[in-house]
Amino acid sequence: MKRKLKNIMVTGGAGFIGSNFIQYLFNNGFDGILVNVDSLTYAGNPENLTEIEKQHGEKNYFFKKCDIQDYKNIKDIFQQYDIDAVIHFAAESHVDRSIYGPKEFIFTNIIGTFNLLEIARELWKERDDVLFHHISTDEVFGSLGEKGYFTEETRYSPNSPYSASKAASDHLVRAYYKTYGLPCTISNCSNNYGPFQFPEKMIPLMICNALEGKPMPVYGDGLNVRDWLYVEDHCEAISLIMHKGQDGQTYNIGGENEWKNIDLVNFLCEILSSLTEINIEEYKKLITFIKDRPGHDRRYAIDCKKIKKVLGWSPGHTFETGIEQTIKWYMNNQKWVENIKSGSYKEWIRKHYK
Numbered sequence: 001m002k003r004k005l006k007n008i009m010v011t012g013g014a015g016f017i018g019s020n021f022i023q024y025l026f027n028n029g030f031d032g033i034l035v036n037v038d039s040l041t042y043a044g045n046p047e048n049l050t051e052i053e054k055q056h057g058e059k060n061y062f063f064k065k066c067d068i069q070d071y072k073n074i075k076d077i078f079q080q081y082d083i084d085a086v087i088h089f090a091a092e093s094h095v096d097r098s099i100y101g102p103k104e105f106i107f108t109n110i111i112g113t114f115n116l117l118e119i120a121r122e123l124w125k126e127r128d129d130v131l132f133h134h135i136s137t138d139e140v141f142g143s144l145g146e147k148g149y150f151t152e153e154t155r156y157s158p159n160s161p162y163s164a165s166k167a168a169s170d171h172l173v174r175a176y177y178k179t180y181g182l183p184c185t186i187s188n189c190s191n192n193y194g195p196f197q198f199p200e201k202m203i204p205l206m207i208c209n210a211l212e213g214k215p216m217p218v219y220g221d222g223l224n225v226r227d228w229l230y231v232e233d234h235c236e237a238i239s240l241i242m243h244k245g246q247d248g249q250t251y252n253i254g255g256e257n258e259w260k261n262i263d264l265v266n267f268l269c270e271i272l273s274s275l276t277e278i279n280i281e282e283y284k285k286l287i288t289f290i291k292d293r294p295g296h297d298r299r300y301a302i303d304c305k306k307i308k309k310v311l312g313w314s315p316g317h318t319f320e321t322g323i324e325q326t327i328k329w330y331m332n333n334q335k336w337v338e339n340i341k342s343g344s345y346k347e348w349i350r351k352h353y354k
């Protein structure tokens, strides 16, 4: 198998992980064509890629504002750029939003993925040097008890509309590989954290609220466990899969870094205090226990032995360094936080799409 990987379509590249991934590729010598296809929902912000746009725009990097459900436009982009790999991040990604309004999750995550797969199947009929890589989540496996880990063989058991929609899209990708021989890989990763994450997810929400002196809301008893993965380590794993992963294979990616939510929030207070010289108790006072999320999965933890063994990957950042870098990034990028919360990038869209 020799993948071409020359002209790459990244979907959802204006979001958190997608924009980190695009930066990762260019910073690590990628010199092909990269087309970022993103519909710019509330979570997508083209400002994430200002530097990339400056350095590679209109030469190697192209942005297309487009919904992944749009058959005609996506097919045109595929043909215009002679796409030979799709790295598929685009999704509705927040569990709480899926509880209040599941519809968008069904459309984007399931129908959108189906649309991309159909176009790839149609246009890649004669090719075996292509790749459709699908980014998924460990949440498709459901909830763990106090012991055990999710492996690639764990039975799917999604509990939220978000994880159910991701599970459905994983099954479609698998089916396209099995039925049509479409060259596909899937990765299921644990909770990511790092720069450019929308401040609705737990870590940036806690950091931003703490910096503003607002309550830090902890759901339920705060004893739910998540396995935290630094986004750059995740990007490295995806790049390895893209280059060396085997068609039809699934890879679990985790940080080997389990934390109870309440312990993590206390740890954030400690690092915040060391960076701002504000007494830790001032931050801890902000911690507020609130009503639990319905269907709140108790524990996620990934066994990532497979990707370590077959692709030689391992998480490179310790939680201490990753969290410190993340907090510093949010402290230095308050304007970005303001902009993404207010949706001020819509001005950018108006200018670019008159």
Ligand code: NAD
Pocket (backbone or CB within 6 Å): 011, 012, 013, 014, 015, 016, 017, 018, 037, 038, 039, 040, 041, 042, 043, 044, 045, 066, 067, 068, 069, 088, 089, 090, 091, 092, 093, 094, 108, 112, 135, 136, 137, 138, 166, 189, 190, 191, 192, 193, 197, 198
């Ligand atoms: P995000 O919400 O930050 O970004 C999603 C991006 O997709 C945004 O730029 C948005 O504008 C775009 N998008 C949404 N709907 C679209 C549509 N219909 N057409 C085109 N673009 C659309 O999400 P993220 O945290 O970067 O997650 C990326 C992927 O990783 C998702 O597939 C998610 O399920 C998966 N994932 C995320 C995590 C995590 O901790 N963040 C963990 C496991 C898996």
Ligand code: TYD
Pocket (backbone or CB within 6 Å): 095, 096, 191, 200, 201, 202, 203, 205, 217, 218, 219, 224, 225, 226, 261
């Ligand atoms: P989140 O970042 O939403 O990711 P996910 O639900 O996909 O794991 O939440 C991480 C954990 O933090 C989860 O157990 C829910 C909890 N949480 C809070 O306690 N308070 C909050 O305000 C948020 C957003 C999450």
